[in-house]
Amino acid sequence: MRAWRPAVPGIAEVFHARIVDYAYPLHVHDTWTVLIVDDGAIAYDLDRRSCGASLGTVAVLPPGVVHNGKPAPGTAAGFRKRNLYLEPSFLPAALVGPAVDRTTVDDPALRAALAALHDALAAGVGPLDAEARLALIGERIAGHLAPRTAAARRPESPVADRLRDLLDARLTDPLPLREAAALLDRSVPHLVRSFTRRHGLSPHAYVLGRRVEAARTRLLAGARPADVAVELGFHDQAHLTRHFRRHTSTTPGRYARGRP
Incomplete structure (x- = not known):
């Protein structure tokens, strides 16, 4: 099991677990639960309805609705899952009912986007990138739960x-x-x-590129890589080095030593 709360607006908790020979009792969450299964299958009752989730689906459980969970019949090895617990305001309250009626979503693109977001969160991706990914995921989930009443606004x-x-x-x-x-x-x-x-490019990629450009200016002015990393909001020097190398093909230290 692994659980943490990333600094990403909208995400209350990330939870990864393998469950074998265990059944969750009936309970409720204050949050939306968006769940993908990486191995095995889950059986659960939601509002007294028998439901399930498997490798190719996405389960969306609304806040405040009683549910349980256990390995599906025939899955002796249990299941491996990744959950996002999302703030109650992440989706409109009007979608709670539709989520009870259509808790399982069969959408390979949505499932892939969620898996990619989990991978990014586990790798410590920046909050701007994660927030953008999560917003597009939320829009897609909402589109499954309720028919669109108007065309999406064109990019401006x-x-x-x-x-x-x-x-x-x-x-x-x-x-x-x-x-x-x-x-x-x-x-x-x-x-x-x-x-x-x-x-x-995405807002996150734009910010990273601008930060690397600012780092180049400061390094050529004689600043130490460790100081540049702190000044420009990177997690640490290793974080700066990873993105600096990706943008320039060299490390901050080598770049700075290339000054005449």
Whole structure:
């Protein structure tokens, strides 16, 4: 078992576990539970309805609804799962009922996106990247639970440029996309789509690139790599080195030593 709370708006907990010969009792969560199975299968009762989840599906359990869980019949080795526990406000309250009725979602693209997000969270990806991934996942889940009543808003270049200005102003401490969405009166998925369409890369990739450019300037001015990492908001020097090498093909130390 592994459980942690990343610094990502909307995520209350990440939970990875292998369950063998154990049954969860009836219980409720205050959060939305979005679950994928990596091995075996799960049987669970949700609001007194028999349900299940297996390798190719996504299970969405709403907050406040009684459920349990156990290895499905015929899975003697149990199951391996990855859960996201998401804040109650992550999806509209109006989707609780549809989630009870359609708790299992068969969507390979959604399942792949969730697996990629879990991998990224386990690797310690930055919160800006995780927040963008999560927003697009939430939009896709909502689309399964309720029919769309209106076409999605087309990407907007002016909004993308305004988001870029906000990111530039907060280069060392990026503005959470949820906060940027409130400032710009747009949804997070719309901001991500608009920015990517306009600038050709995600907000997270843009911020990393700008930080590396700033690091180059500081290194050529004689700053120590360790100090540059702290100043520009990288986790540590190793984090700076990983992204610096990816952008420049060399390490910060070698780059700095190349000064005449």
